[in-house]
Amino acid sequence: MxxxxxxxxxxxxxxxxxxxxxxxxxxxxxxxxxxxxxxxxxxxxxxxxxxxxxxxxxxxxxxxxxxxxxxxxxxxxxxxxxxxQESMATRMPRLEKELAEVKNKLANARQSADSEKAGLAESLEVRNKQISELEKNYSDISNQLTASQEEVRKLRAKLDTQKDDLLLKYFMYGGGVAGGGLLFGLILPSIMPRRKRKNSGWV
The missing domain is CATH 2.30.30.40 (SH3 Domains)
Structure with missing residues:
Protein backbone atom coordinates (compact mmCIF):
# COMPACT_ATOMS: atom_id res chain seq x y z
CA MET A 1 0.00 0.00 0.00
CA GLN A 85 15.16 57.15 -26.93
CA GLU A 86 12.93 55.11 -29.15
CA SER A 87 11.95 51.75 -27.77
CA MET A 88 13.20 48.48 -29.19
CA ALA A 89 9.73 47.78 -30.54
CA THR A 90 10.13 50.81 -32.79
CA ARG A 91 13.83 50.49 -33.53
CA MET A 92 13.87 46.75 -34.17
CA PRO A 93 12.11 46.81 -37.58
CA ARG A 94 14.40 49.62 -38.73
CA LEU A 95 17.47 47.80 -37.43
CA GLU A 96 16.35 44.61 -39.13
CA LYS A 97 15.88 46.53 -42.37
CA GLU A 98 19.32 48.11 -42.05
CA LEU A 99 20.80 44.71 -41.25
CA ALA A 100 19.14 43.22 -44.33
CA GLU A 101 20.52 46.07 -46.46
CA VAL A 102 24.00 45.57 -45.02
CA LYS A 103 23.78 41.83 -45.68
CA ASN A 104 22.63 42.54 -49.22
CA LYS A 105 25.51 44.97 -49.79
CA LEU A 106 27.92 42.48 -48.29
CA ALA A 107 26.60 39.73 -50.55
CA ASN A 108 26.91 42.03 -53.59
CA ALA A 109 30.42 43.06 -52.53
CA ARG A 110 31.36 39.42 -52.07
CA GLN A 111 29.89 38.56 -55.46
CA SER A 112 31.77 41.46 -57.05
CA ALA A 113 34.95 40.38 -55.29
CA ASP A 114 34.48 36.80 -56.47
CA SER A 115 33.80 38.00 -60.01
CA GLU A 116 36.84 40.28 -59.93
CA LYS A 117 38.91 37.46 -58.48
CA ALA A 118 37.75 35.13 -61.25
CA GLY A 119 38.58 37.79 -63.84
CA LEU A 120 42.05 38.29 -62.37
CA ALA A 121 42.62 34.55 -62.26
CA GLU A 122 41.57 34.25 -65.90
CA SER A 123 43.78 37.20 -66.87
CA LEU A 124 46.68 35.65 -64.96
CA GLU A 125 46.12 32.35 -66.75
CA VAL A 126 46.15 34.14 -70.13
CA ARG A 127 49.34 36.00 -69.18
CA ASN A 128 51.01 32.78 -68.06
CA LYS A 129 50.00 31.13 -71.33
CA GLN A 130 51.42 34.05 -73.31
CA ILE A 131 54.64 33.94 -71.30
CA SER A 132 54.89 30.19 -71.89
CA GLU A 133 54.40 30.70 -75.63
CA LEU A 134 57.01 33.47 -75.67
CA GLU A 135 59.45 31.28 -73.79
CA LYS A 136 58.82 28.45 -76.25
CA ASN A 137 59.28 30.80 -79.22
CA TYR A 138 62.46 32.16 -77.66
CA SER A 139 63.73 28.62 -77.13
CA ASP A 140 62.93 27.72 -80.76
CA ILE A 141 64.61 30.89 -82.04
CA SER A 142 67.61 30.26 -79.80
CA ASN A 143 67.90 26.71 -81.12
CA GLN A 144 67.57 27.94 -84.70
CA LEU A 145 70.23 30.58 -84.06
CA THR A 146 72.56 27.99 -82.56
CA ALA A 147 71.97 25.69 -85.53
CA SER A 148 72.57 28.58 -87.96
CA GLN A 149 75.78 29.56 -86.19
CA GLU A 150 76.95 25.95 -86.30
CA GLU A 151 76.13 25.75 -90.01
CA VAL A 152 77.95 29.04 -90.68
CA ARG A 153 80.96 27.73 -88.77
CA LYS A 154 80.97 24.55 -90.83
CA LEU A 155 80.60 26.51 -94.07
CA ARG A 156 83.47 28.81 -93.11
CA ALA A 157 85.62 25.81 -92.26
CA LYS A 158 84.69 24.20 -95.56
CA LEU A 159 85.44 27.44 -97.40
CA ASP A 160 88.82 27.70 -95.72
CA THR A 161 89.55 24.11 -96.68
CA GLN A 162 88.52 24.79 -100.28
CA LYS A 163 90.78 27.86 -100.35
CA ASP A 164 93.68 25.78 -99.08
CA ASP A 165 92.89 23.09 -101.68
CA LEU A 166 92.69 25.73 -104.42
CA LEU A 167 95.99 27.28 -103.40
CA LEU A 168 97.56 23.83 -103.30
CA LYS A 169 96.20 23.10 -106.75
CA TYR A 170 97.57 26.44 -108.00
CA PHE A 171 100.96 25.64 -106.54
CA MET A 172 100.88 22.15 -108.00
CA TYR A 173 99.78 23.44 -111.37
CA GLY A 174 102.44 26.13 -111.34
CA GLY A 175 105.05 23.64 -110.23
CA GLY A 176 103.93 21.23 -112.91
CA VAL A 177 104.12 23.89 -115.56
CA ALA A 178 107.54 24.99 -114.37
CA GLY A 179 108.78 21.41 -114.16
CA GLY A 180 107.36 20.61 -117.58
CA GLY A 181 108.99 23.68 -119.08
CA LEU A 182 112.29 22.78 -117.52
CA LEU A 183 112.04 19.23 -118.71
CA PHE A 184 111.00 20.38 -122.15
CA GLY A 185 113.94 22.75 -122.20
CA LEU A 186 116.29 19.93 -121.39
CA ILE A 187 114.85 17.43 -123.83
CA LEU A 188 114.27 19.74 -126.74
CA PRO A 189 117.97 20.33 -127.56
CA SER A 190 118.62 16.64 -127.66
CA ILE A 191 115.74 16.06 -130.00
CA MET A 192 116.46 18.78 -132.50
CA PRO A 193 119.18 17.87 -135.11
CA ARG A 194 122.42 19.73 -134.77
CA ARG A 195 123.69 21.78 -137.67
CA LYS A 196 127.01 20.74 -139.03
CA ARG A 197 129.63 23.36 -138.79
CA LYS A 198 131.46 24.17 -141.90
CA ASN A 199 135.15 23.91 -141.53
CA SER A 200 136.54 27.17 -142.58
CA GLY A 201 140.14 26.60 -143.53
CA TRP A 202 142.86 29.03 -144.56
CA VAL A 203 143.53 29.19 -148.29
Missing part, protein backbone atom coordinates in the same frame (compact mmCIF):
# COMPACT_ATOMS: atom_id res chain seq x y z
CA UNK A 2 2.81 2.37 0.89
CA UNK A 3 4.60 1.46 -2.28
CA UNK A 4 1.54 2.39 -4.33
CA UNK A 5 1.22 5.66 -2.43
CA UNK A 6 4.84 6.57 -3.18
CA UNK A 7 4.35 5.77 -6.85
CA UNK A 8 1.30 8.03 -7.04
CA UNK A 9 3.16 10.81 -5.22
CA UNK A 10 6.17 10.59 -7.55
CA UNK A 11 3.87 10.64 -10.56
CA UNK A 12 2.07 13.75 -9.28
CA UNK A 13 5.36 15.54 -8.63
CA UNK A 14 6.84 14.60 -11.99
CA UNK A 15 3.76 15.55 -14.01
CA UNK A 16 4.29 19.36 -13.93
CA UNK A 17 7.93 18.92 -14.93
CA UNK A 18 6.95 16.61 -17.78
CA UNK A 19 4.44 19.08 -19.23
CA UNK A 20 6.64 22.17 -18.62
CA UNK A 21 7.93 23.83 -21.82
CA UNK A 22 10.11 26.88 -22.36
CA UNK A 23 8.16 30.04 -23.17
CA UNK A 24 8.88 33.77 -23.15
CA UNK A 25 6.92 36.77 -21.93
CA UNK A 26 5.61 38.74 -24.90
CA UNK A 27 7.27 42.12 -25.39
CA UNK A 28 3.95 43.97 -25.61
CA UNK A 29 3.81 46.31 -22.62
CA UNK A 30 1.69 49.34 -21.94
CA UNK A 31 1.07 51.99 -19.30
CA UNK A 32 -2.21 53.48 -18.21
CA UNK A 33 -3.19 57.02 -19.07
CA UNK A 34 -4.98 58.90 -16.28
CA UNK A 35 -7.09 62.01 -16.42
CA UNK A 36 -4.94 63.68 -13.76
CA UNK A 37 -1.33 63.77 -12.50
CA UNK A 38 -1.51 60.65 -10.32
CA UNK A 39 -3.03 57.20 -10.23
CA UNK A 40 -5.98 58.44 -8.19
CA UNK A 41 -7.52 59.90 -11.30
CA UNK A 42 -9.59 57.69 -13.53
CA UNK A 43 -7.98 55.68 -16.30
CA UNK A 44 -8.88 57.05 -19.70
CA UNK A 45 -6.88 54.56 -21.74
CA UNK A 46 -3.44 53.03 -22.18
CA UNK A 47 -0.33 53.77 -24.23
CA UNK A 48 1.62 50.91 -25.80
CA UNK A 49 5.36 50.58 -25.34
CA UNK A 50 7.28 52.41 -28.02
CA UNK A 51 4.35 54.63 -29.00
CA UNK A 52 5.31 58.21 -29.80
CA UNK A 53 3.78 60.91 -27.54
CA UNK A 54 4.01 64.69 -27.33
CA UNK A 55 5.16 65.86 -23.90
CA UNK A 56 3.20 68.88 -22.60
CA UNK A 57 4.34 69.23 -18.98
CA UNK A 58 5.76 67.27 -16.05
CA UNK A 59 4.81 67.23 -12.39
CA UNK A 60 7.89 66.37 -10.32
CA UNK A 61 5.88 66.01 -7.10
CA UNK A 62 3.61 63.27 -8.36
CA UNK A 63 6.04 61.80 -10.93
CA UNK A 64 3.50 62.11 -13.73
CA UNK A 65 3.69 63.94 -17.08
CA UNK A 66 0.92 65.21 -19.34
CA UNK A 67 1.17 63.90 -22.89
CA UNK A 68 -0.80 63.67 -26.12
CA UNK A 69 -0.65 60.29 -27.82
CA UNK A 70 -0.83 59.48 -31.54
CA UNK A 71 -4.61 59.12 -31.29
CA UNK A 72 -4.93 62.71 -30.04
CA UNK A 73 -5.84 61.73 -26.49
CA UNK A 74 -4.52 63.97 -23.70
CA UNK A 75 -3.73 62.41 -20.34
CA UNK A 76 -1.18 61.75 -17.66
CA UNK A 77 1.33 58.89 -17.51
CA UNK A 78 4.21 58.09 -15.18
CA UNK A 79 7.26 60.15 -16.04
CA UNK A 80 9.63 57.17 -15.60
CA UNK A 81 8.01 55.53 -18.62
CA UNK A 82 8.84 58.49 -20.87
CA UNK A 83 12.25 58.51 -22.56
CA UNK A 84 13.99 60.39 -25.35
Missing amino acids: KKLFYMVLVTMLAAPAAFAQDRYIADKLFTYMHSGPNNQYRIIGSVDAGEKVNLLQSNKETGYSEVVDEKGRKGWVQTRFITR
Whole structure:
Protein backbone atom coordinates (compact mmCIF):
# COMPACT_ATOMS: atom_id res chain seq x y z
CA MET A 1 0.00 0.00 0.00
CA LYS A 2 2.81 2.37 0.89
CA LYS A 3 4.60 1.46 -2.28
CA LEU A 4 1.54 2.39 -4.33
CA PHE A 5 1.22 5.66 -2.43
CA TYR A 6 4.84 6.57 -3.18
CA MET A 7 4.35 5.77 -6.85
CA VAL A 8 1.30 8.03 -7.04
CA LEU A 9 3.16 10.81 -5.22
CA VAL A 10 6.17 10.59 -7.55
CA THR A 11 3.87 10.64 -10.56
CA MET A 12 2.07 13.75 -9.28
CA LEU A 13 5.36 15.54 -8.63
CA ALA A 14 6.84 14.60 -11.99
CA ALA A 15 3.76 15.55 -14.01
CA PRO A 16 4.29 19.36 -13.93
CA ALA A 17 7.93 18.92 -14.93
CA ALA A 18 6.95 16.61 -17.78
CA PHE A 19 4.44 19.08 -19.23
CA ALA A 20 6.64 22.17 -18.62
CA GLN A 21 7.93 23.83 -21.82
CA ASP A 22 10.11 26.88 -22.36
CA ARG A 23 8.16 30.04 -23.17
CA TYR A 24 8.88 33.77 -23.15
CA ILE A 25 6.92 36.77 -21.93
CA ALA A 26 5.61 38.74 -24.90
CA ASP A 27 7.27 42.12 -25.39
CA LYS A 28 3.95 43.97 -25.61
CA LEU A 29 3.81 46.31 -22.62
CA PHE A 30 1.69 49.34 -21.94
CA THR A 31 1.07 51.99 -19.30
CA TYR A 32 -2.21 53.48 -18.21
CA MET A 33 -3.19 57.02 -19.07
CA HIS A 34 -4.98 58.90 -16.28
CA SER A 35 -7.09 62.01 -16.42
CA GLY A 36 -4.94 63.68 -13.76
CA PRO A 37 -1.33 63.77 -12.50
CA ASN A 38 -1.51 60.65 -10.32
CA ASN A 39 -3.03 57.20 -10.23
CA GLN A 40 -5.98 58.44 -8.19
CA TYR A 41 -7.52 59.90 -11.30
CA ARG A 42 -9.59 57.69 -13.53
CA ILE A 43 -7.98 55.68 -16.30
CA ILE A 44 -8.88 57.05 -19.70
CA GLY A 45 -6.88 54.56 -21.74
CA SER A 46 -3.44 53.03 -22.18
CA VAL A 47 -0.33 53.77 -24.23
CA ASP A 48 1.62 50.91 -25.80
CA ALA A 49 5.36 50.58 -25.34
CA GLY A 50 7.28 52.41 -28.02
CA GLU A 51 4.35 54.63 -29.00
CA LYS A 52 5.31 58.21 -29.80
CA VAL A 53 3.78 60.91 -27.54
CA ASN A 54 4.01 64.69 -27.33
CA LEU A 55 5.16 65.86 -23.90
CA LEU A 56 3.20 68.88 -22.60
CA GLN A 57 4.34 69.23 -18.98
CA SER A 58 5.76 67.27 -16.05
CA ASN A 59 4.81 67.23 -12.39
CA LYS A 60 7.89 66.37 -10.32
CA GLU A 61 5.88 66.01 -7.10
CA THR A 62 3.61 63.27 -8.36
CA GLY A 63 6.04 61.80 -10.93
CA TYR A 64 3.50 62.11 -13.73
CA SER A 65 3.69 63.94 -17.08
CA GLU A 66 0.92 65.21 -19.34
CA VAL A 67 1.17 63.90 -22.89
CA VAL A 68 -0.80 63.67 -26.12
CA ASP A 69 -0.65 60.29 -27.82
CA GLU A 70 -0.83 59.48 -31.54
CA LYS A 71 -4.61 59.12 -31.29
CA GLY A 72 -4.93 62.71 -30.04
CA ARG A 73 -5.84 61.73 -26.49
CA LYS A 74 -4.52 63.97 -23.70
CA GLY A 75 -3.73 62.41 -20.34
CA TRP A 76 -1.18 61.75 -17.66
CA VAL A 77 1.33 58.89 -17.51
CA GLN A 78 4.21 58.09 -15.18
CA THR A 79 7.26 60.15 -16.04
CA ARG A 80 9.63 57.17 -15.60
CA PHE A 81 8.01 55.53 -18.62
CA ILE A 82 8.84 58.49 -20.87
CA THR A 83 12.25 58.51 -22.56
CA ARG A 84 13.99 60.39 -25.35
CA GLN A 85 15.16 57.15 -26.93
CA GLU A 86 12.93 55.11 -29.15
CA SER A 87 11.95 51.75 -27.77
CA MET A 88 13.20 48.48 -29.19
CA ALA A 89 9.73 47.78 -30.54
CA THR A 90 10.13 50.81 -32.79
CA ARG A 91 13.83 50.49 -33.53
CA MET A 92 13.87 46.75 -34.17
CA PRO A 93 12.11 46.81 -37.58
CA ARG A 94 14.40 49.62 -38.73
CA LEU A 95 17.47 47.80 -37.43
CA GLU A 96 16.35 44.61 -39.13
CA LYS A 97 15.88 46.53 -42.37
CA GLU A 98 19.32 48.11 -42.05
CA LEU A 99 20.80 44.71 -41.25
CA ALA A 100 19.14 43.22 -44.33
CA GLU A 101 20.52 46.07 -46.46
CA VAL A 102 24.00 45.57 -45.02
CA LYS A 103 23.78 41.83 -45.68
CA ASN A 104 22.63 42.54 -49.22
CA LYS A 105 25.51 44.97 -49.79
CA LEU A 106 27.92 42.48 -48.29
CA ALA A 107 26.60 39.73 -50.55
CA ASN A 108 26.91 42.03 -53.59
CA ALA A 109 30.42 43.06 -52.53
CA ARG A 110 31.36 39.42 -52.07
CA GLN A 111 29.89 38.56 -55.46
CA SER A 112 31.77 41.46 -57.05
CA ALA A 113 34.95 40.38 -55.29
CA ASP A 114 34.48 36.80 -56.47
CA SER A 115 33.80 38.00 -60.01
CA GLU A 116 36.84 40.28 -59.93
CA LYS A 117 38.91 37.46 -58.48
CA ALA A 118 37.75 35.13 -61.25
CA GLY A 119 38.58 37.79 -63.84
CA LEU A 120 42.05 38.29 -62.37
CA ALA A 121 42.62 34.55 -62.26
CA GLU A 122 41.57 34.25 -65.90
CA SER A 123 43.78 37.20 -66.87
CA LEU A 124 46.68 35.65 -64.96
CA GLU A 125 46.12 32.35 -66.75
CA VAL A 126 46.15 34.14 -70.13
CA ARG A 127 49.34 36.00 -69.18
CA ASN A 128 51.01 32.78 -68.06
CA LYS A 129 50.00 31.13 -71.33
CA GLN A 130 51.42 34.05 -73.31
CA ILE A 131 54.64 33.94 -71.30
CA SER A 132 54.89 30.19 -71.89
CA GLU A 133 54.40 30.70 -75.63
CA LEU A 134 57.01 33.47 -75.67
CA GLU A 135 59.45 31.28 -73.79
CA LYS A 136 58.82 28.45 -76.25
CA ASN A 137 59.28 30.80 -79.22
CA TYR A 138 62.46 32.16 -77.66
CA SER A 139 63.73 28.62 -77.13
CA ASP A 140 62.93 27.72 -80.76
CA ILE A 141 64.61 30.89 -82.04
CA SER A 142 67.61 30.26 -79.80
CA ASN A 143 67.90 26.71 -81.12
CA GLN A 144 67.57 27.94 -84.70
CA LEU A 145 70.23 30.58 -84.06
CA THR A 146 72.56 27.99 -82.56
CA ALA A 147 71.97 25.69 -85.53
CA SER A 148 72.57 28.58 -87.96
CA GLN A 149 75.78 29.56 -86.19
CA GLU A 150 76.95 25.95 -86.30
CA GLU A 151 76.13 25.75 -90.01
CA VAL A 152 77.95 29.04 -90.68
CA ARG A 153 80.96 27.73 -88.77
CA LYS A 154 80.97 24.55 -90.83
CA LEU A 155 80.60 26.51 -94.07
CA ARG A 156 83.47 28.81 -93.11
CA ALA A 157 85.62 25.81 -92.26
CA LYS A 158 84.69 24.20 -95.56
CA LEU A 159 85.44 27.44 -97.40
CA ASP A 160 88.82 27.70 -95.72
CA THR A 161 89.55 24.11 -96.68
CA GLN A 162 88.52 24.79 -100.28
CA LYS A 163 90.78 27.86 -100.35
CA ASP A 164 93.68 25.78 -99.08
CA ASP A 165 92.89 23.09 -101.68
CA LEU A 166 92.69 25.73 -104.42
CA LEU A 167 95.99 27.28 -103.40
CA LEU A 168 97.56 23.83 -103.30
CA LYS A 169 96.20 23.10 -106.75
CA TYR A 170 97.57 26.44 -108.00
CA PHE A 171 100.96 25.64 -106.54
CA MET A 172 100.88 22.15 -108.00
CA TYR A 173 99.78 23.44 -111.37
CA GLY A 174 102.44 26.13 -111.34
CA GLY A 175 105.05 23.64 -110.23
CA GLY A 176 103.93 21.23 -112.91
CA VAL A 177 104.12 23.89 -115.56
CA ALA A 178 107.54 24.99 -114.37
CA GLY A 179 108.78 21.41 -114.16
CA GLY A 180 107.36 20.61 -117.58
CA GLY A 181 108.99 23.68 -119.08
CA LEU A 182 112.29 22.78 -117.52
CA LEU A 183 112.04 19.23 -118.71
CA PHE A 184 111.00 20.38 -122.15
CA GLY A 185 113.94 22.75 -122.20
CA LEU A 186 116.29 19.93 -121.39
CA ILE A 187 114.85 17.43 -123.83
CA LEU A 188 114.27 19.74 -126.74
CA PRO A 189 117.97 20.33 -127.56
CA SER A 190 118.62 16.64 -127.66
CA ILE A 191 115.74 16.06 -130.00
CA MET A 192 116.46 18.78 -132.50
CA PRO A 193 119.18 17.87 -135.11
CA ARG A 194 122.42 19.73 -134.77
CA ARG A 195 123.69 21.78 -137.67
CA LYS A 196 127.01 20.74 -139.03
CA ARG A 197 129.63 23.36 -138.79
CA LYS A 198 131.46 24.17 -141.90
CA ASN A 199 135.15 23.91 -141.53
CA SER A 200 136.54 27.17 -142.58
CA GLY A 201 140.14 26.60 -143.53
CA TRP A 202 142.86 29.03 -144.56
CA VAL A 203 143.53 29.19 -148.29
